[in-house]
Amino acid sequence: MPMTGVLRPGHIQLRVLDMDASLTHYVDRIGLLETDRDDQGRVYLKGWDEPDWFSVVLREADEPGMDFMAFKVDSTETLNKLEQGLRDFGCKVERLPAGELKHCGERVQFDSPTGHLFELYVDKDYKGNGLGDINPHPWPEGLKGMKVQRFDHCLLYGDDLDGFVELFTKVLGFQEAEKVMGGPDGQLKIGTFLTCGMKAHDVALIRHEEKNKLHHASFLLRTWEEVLHAADIMGRYKIPIDIGPTRHGITRGRTIYFFDPSGNRNETFCDSYDWYPDFNTIVWTEDELGGAIFYHDQQLNERFLTVVT
């Protein structure tokens, strides 16, 4: 499948209350690699198997949450075209110069109907996965903790879900892989899972009264055994688990939700499915939401619906 336009999630900037505690969490426990710091005190991290220089940026602040999430696009032509589309849609758009985030080219930052900030960019310095491109080994030595492969996706909470879906599908070319329908006549969309490539979701949103909330930032593992190993790390270091290990009905992921030292929810997961653009959108109904979200015990966890940053 030729992949054009928006390629994949590129990075997320998270606010944390205490940088040292956060680095212990994200580097020593989750297993991201520190790749740089800047004069604002931000720390740049990546999963071992990600080619580009960074995918997670931590910024110390008074309140946790997400500053922005960015997507990599295939060319300057795409960037310019999408920027015009965003302006026509009514987004507030700003160009941020190359180097504002180290190792990253110019970024087009824009707001969304739910108040979340997103970015598009073309260029980021190549870092590689440490294995080289010629006769590489399958994995590097010396990885720490949960050994996550990459930053994978976000689930966000916000109010104007319909506007959010319109922006991502009509302007940015995402497709809706799965959705949750509710309301008195089943016509109110309460959850959407959007993809720009071949994953079941690159960004997802659940309808919620407040704007601009982060539900979780997710990191990819390869196997269920690795998910269970991640759970062992959480037990060993008393990292607060939200729920899991369990399976999602939605997207089929096998998962654990847990919290970083600032209360931002993280996920480590494995196993989903490959999405092709001719697939039908999967529909979940509100009356079966327990199993849609937590497939094993078929029950909603109150914390899942209430705790966001």
Next chain:
Amino acid sequence: MLSYLNTAFTISIGETGTSFTCRSGEMLLAAMTRLGKKGIPVGCRSGGCGVCKVHIQQGEYVTGKMSRAHVSVAEEKQGYALACRCQPQSDLIIQVIGQMRRITHDL
């Protein structure tokens, strides 16, 4: 007797009469959940979400970093804290302020 029990404090939740023991150096929410006690809502347990907000009515304690979205500087001075970031230094009497507030689409 185990040494940690030598420096343990009793935490009492005023309204309910529930009480539990908190070790020296332990966060009071962790002390509550460790033995399955209930009374304070349990959220992120990391100072971020605010659902475990309490008002300390009596006793000494220290706090770690808490989201300013949930405990302002003024509130902190008035004895408000997140239980997950509150380390008792004496027996405490507390009032529960936080709640699990579901503001997702009403299911």
